[in-house]
Amino acid sequence: MSISRSIFREYDIRGVTEKDLTPEVAYFIGRAYAAFLAESNVTGSIAVGRDNRPSGTALHEALLRGLTESGIDVIDIGVVPTPLAYWAQHNLDVAGGIQITGSHNPPEYNGFKLGVGKNSIYGKQIQHMYDLISAGVFPQGNGTVQKQEVIERYIDDVVARVGPISGSLKVVVDCGNGAGALVAPQLMKRLGVDATCLFCESDGTFPNHHPDPTVPENLKDIIAAVAREKADIGIALDGDADRIGVIDNEGEIIWGDHILILYARDVLERTGKGQSIIFDVKCSQALPEEITKAGGKPVMWKTGHSLIEEKMHETHAPIAGEMSGHMFFGEGYYGFDDALYGAARLLRIVANGGKSVHEMLADVPRFVSTPEIRV
Known part of the structure; x- marks a missing residue:
């Protein structure tokens, strides 16, 4: 599929929803993230959260589909501020985390912050995600989704x-x-x-x-x-x-x-x-x-x-x-x-x-x- 390289930034993936950032793009981000984990020999569940932007619902559903079809088990922490997604990487039994967030950008924007282990993916690693989507070779599997409350x-x-x-x-x-x-x-x-x-x-x-x-x-x-x-x-x-x-x-x-x-x-x-x-x-x-x-x-x-x-x-x-x-x-x-x-x-x-x-x-x-x- 055609994805704009411009949404792959230095520290996150970010763009205008329904223009640069569609549910289809979110699905392939999930597939590419799974491929990145496989390349890095990282195994385990992934924590996924999202902020409260309305566009996050469809992006979240598509991302989870991309992850689970790649064999990734997901711990869905629901609608949370970004620091709680980071907190989950440190406190839940997970191998990484993804937060869907538009951060400080206008409401029409949304994006993805990606982490492996307790660290963030950035720079060349983010650009490599684009390359993985372009290559189109992804792990296959049947991952699960488990909801977990983290706010309290x-x-x-x-x-x-x-x-x-x-x-x-x-x-x-x-x-x-x-x-x-x-x-x-x-x-x-x-x-x-x-x-x-x-x-x-x-x-x-x-x-x-x-x-x-x-x-x-x-x-x-x-x-x-x-x-x-x-x-x-x-x-x-x-x-x-x-x-x-x-x-x-x-x-x-x-x-x-x-x-x-x-x-x-x-x-x-x-x-x-x-x-x-x-x-x-x-x-x-x-x-x-x-x-x-x-x-x-x-x-x-x-x-x-x-x-x-x-x-x-x-x-x-x-x-x-x-x-x-x-x-x-x-x-x-x-x-x-x-x-x-x-x-x-x-x-x-x-x-x-x-x-x-x-x-x-x-x-x-x-x-x-x-x-x-x-x-």
């Missing part, structure tokens, strides 16, 4: 690691109607914080605003709610809850590099100085300066979750982050980017800090930078 287990894990949060913290959470809405309200309740939830109804058409917390226009509602509720902090999630946005108690946007400063200070204070903290090139000069002040070693690295995770493993870094709001937690967690766990951890920092978020960052210089231009 995930929340139990996060609360055991982070909570409960001390004090009477007031927080506003904006899920933007994304997949994070399926987890965040329960998580906030279990953590014991006083949470006001905005757009916490799961609706993958995103009727209120687009769930991308890097765009100031999308943060107007949460800024107003933080002021109205006199909240200590606001947390905004992107569409699949792997990126975090933060509003301080004064209603100011805290961008990714300043969020990472809060995490870095905390982890260096708790677990020891001299550790590497990784960040991408888009972050301002304030970040490496503050990491150094806190006793850490600033390490600038390439943007991209797979590259960041590899560098964390290489340097034994406890934490890493990108200007875009992807925050990666090695210390006390699994090393992947997770805005839900990140929110819990940030709430703990604020609750234990003795200062407001605004006061915590008052001494950090604000550099002017050009906004990111996406092509």
Whole structure:
């Protein structure tokens, strides 16, 4: 069949549904993924999840058909934020995982994030998936599908690691109607914080605003709610809850590099100085300066979750982050980017800090930078 090579990106497979990304394409992605596993001598079940975009239903059905016709047994974890698919790779008895997600892209987009073992497929491996589809030689078999609930287990894990949060913290959470809405309200309740939830109804058409917390226009509602509720902090999630946005108690946007400063200070204070903290090139000069002040070693690295995770493993870094709001937690967690766990951890920092978020960052210089231009 004819498939556009352009949908095979550096870190995922992504395109416009019913144009570049059809159920037929999803079926062959399942077949190619099975062929990739066979080439790699990897055996075992595969966890499959999807975010809440309406197009995900048909793509999910077709993907499962492609996998099972190739002899792959599937553990279907249902509609979940992307970090829960990563979590499943670490906690279920699986050989890999696939998440169907459009991430921060407009509603007409969708895509596939692929993993083998506990790692992501990226770069040449993604391109090889296209070659496998073109070759058309796939394993044959009769795989099974088993549904498994993971949301409660995930929340139990996060609360055991982070909570409960001390004090009477007031927080506003904006899920933007994304997949994070399926987890965040329960998580906030279990953590014991006083949470006001905005757009916490799961609706993958995103009727209120687009769930991308890097765009100031999308943060107007949460800024107003933080002021109205006199909240200590606001947390905004992107569409699949792997990126975090933060509003301080004064209603100011805290961008990714300043969020990472809060995490870095905390982890260096708790677990020891001299550790590497990784960040991408888009972050301002304030970040490496503050990491150094806190006793850490600033390490600038390439943007991209797979590259960041590899560098964390290489340097034994406890934490890493990108200007875009992807925050990666090695210390006390699994090393992947997770805005839900990140929110819990940030709430703990604020609750234990003795200062407001605004006061915590008052001494950090604000550099002017050009906004990111996406092509």
